[in-house]
Amino acid sequence: MGSWSSFARDLSEQLPLIFAGLLKTIQLAGLISISGLLLGIVVFYLTLSKNAAVRNCINGYISFFIGMPLIVLLFLMYYGLPQWGIRLSPFTVAFIGFSFNVAAYNAAYLKTAYNGLDKTQLEAASAQGFTPLQIFRLITLPQVIRLSIPALTNQVIANLKDSSVAFLIQYTEFFARIQELAATNFQFFKAYLVAALVYLALVSAIVLCSRAIERRYFIPA
Template sequence: MLDFSLVTEFIPFLLKASLMTLELSIVSIILGLLLGLVAALMKISTIKPLVWLADLYIWVIRGTPMLVQLFLVYFGLPQFGIELGPFTSAVIALGINSGAYIAEIYRGGMLSIPKGQTEAAQSLGMNYGTIMKRIILPQAFRVSIPALGNQAISMLKDSSLASLVTVSELMMVSQRFAATNYAFFEFYIVAALLYLLLTTIFSFVLNKIEYRLSVSDH
């Protein structure tokens, strides 16, 4: 028989672990947004080496499992004298992984902007940097919001992999308590509900942002 009363006394610890999951996800997403923007700008560049480098980054990251990337950062880098803590390693691995997907989202958003706007800006004497900053990127960001939201939610769920490098996030804490209390189903159900709550909050916030941006366009 299921006994969820076993979980009750551990709820504060699970909530604390949920905050760690949220923190890990947000920092990783921010890193992914920055890396994705750089990679997207490199990919639409007219400088071939930058395009090739961006293509290589996206190809390698999207073509290999995130778990392998996480292990390379946490277990592999120490072989070269680079030792990072579990949280930092997880942020770097998750950020690099999401950056490859976000780069393609950004690129699609940039390419969706009519070329006529760029030509009009050039005729007014704007340089490339000004055009990107004031015209292309703001519009591309608005167009990309739904896809970026989906990527953020995926990142939050994928953050559970950080438990494999001893980050005390929701999944690891749930596993530890489930094993010590022999209540695997109960703890994993509660963990699933907490993940569902976090993704729902993410969705709500992102929908609000998308709505505000759509209103501002009118």
């Protein structure tokens, strides 16, 4: 095993590239967390449709993307679509693939929270003349979001960690740069230890933010 001093020297030399990769990881994780939540809200809303055909299609969407391994989806888009004349950049593939995948999970979390709501309040709002969209926007959505904070936080953490697979479609994020560092000096343990510590620090920051949000929106029983 090489000395820590030689590893530190290689690390310092590649630090600008590693930081650039880290920024790409944070950017991707942040964007797919936002787009996945927004799309997930839309998907969740459609699961409440009174139209059986719409509900069946949306439930099929959720089942498909939850059941489809993310790496298969990314490979299908990045390596498969060019055979049909459709070429997308690594970031575009990662953003679209992750967004559809994350939205399915978020919609499932929101639907689970919805099933635990007291439906009498929704019936009372309907009796007072609220439209279905008003009931959803003013009563249903705020409550299910609050109840789903722990699950949504876990999904954000998963987004951060899963973003590391994007290097397999040539997206040069943080883990890709760590791979390059490890390949330079063959000190794989040290390189991956650095990666683990960085991911741990980022996850800890997400957890702390989540706890602050939970305290802010906590409603006593």
